[in-house]
């Protein structure tokens with residue numbers, strides 16, 4: 001089977017989704033680590049972003065791959081969703097009861113995550129790279145109207161990232177099956193690591209809009 005045929009088959013698409021999804025989850029761990037400098041303070045966060053930007057071209061290459069992974073993950077997901085819908089119409093015994101709710105809603109949560117990422121890039125990423133207007137990076141995130149200075153943005157981030165966690169819960173379990181980890185001696189290690197990525201890391205992200213969007217203004 002040629003590589004093109006493999007990648008465009010259902011199995012190939014599932015493998016591609018599993019690998020790109022897991023790589024994106026690893027990126028989230030790295031991204032959260034950087035964002036947690038917000039809690040250290042303005043100087044620390046700005047210094048971290050400046051260090052990152054000093055990597056210049058390397059960052060652009062990493063961003064290119066991130067967009068490629070998000071794009072191919074979403075594209076394969078949409079094609080598989082369409083195929084499953086068609087199959088559902090043919091197999092009449094297929095009912096809501098035998099489909100895990102997370103799997104059924106993966107397309108919905110995935111779409112919200114996609115909207116979240118498009119918003120996130122066109123605001124934070126764009127401002128950081130092309131429209132800083134002398135503002136501090138810390139200020140853009142914690143005070144500006146595209147950041148957590150706006151309660152609407154904060155609420156949007158909290159809901160979208162919670163849905164992202166839910167999407168990952170299903171996605172990581174599904175990737176474990178696709179990659180043949182389920183049923184092996186590594187399954188329990190995989191499940192424990194999965195919880196870090198679908199629960200703890202999203203919770204870490206959520207703590208940022210909760211704190212800077214609301215708590216810091218009340219306390």
Ligand code: HEM
Nearest residue numbers: 028031035049063066124125128129141161205206208209
């Ligand atoms: C409170 C939550 C978050 C904050 C404060 C935040 C902050 C930022 C900032 C400031 C940038 C621009 C970085 C730069 O160009 O120097 C960025 C970029 C990015 N963010 Fe987030 N982010 C958050 C959540 C997320 C989540 C949940 C994802 C999901 C995967 C994500 C994915 C990305 C990606 C892919 C980029 C572009 C790559 C990059 O420039 O690092 N972010 N984020």
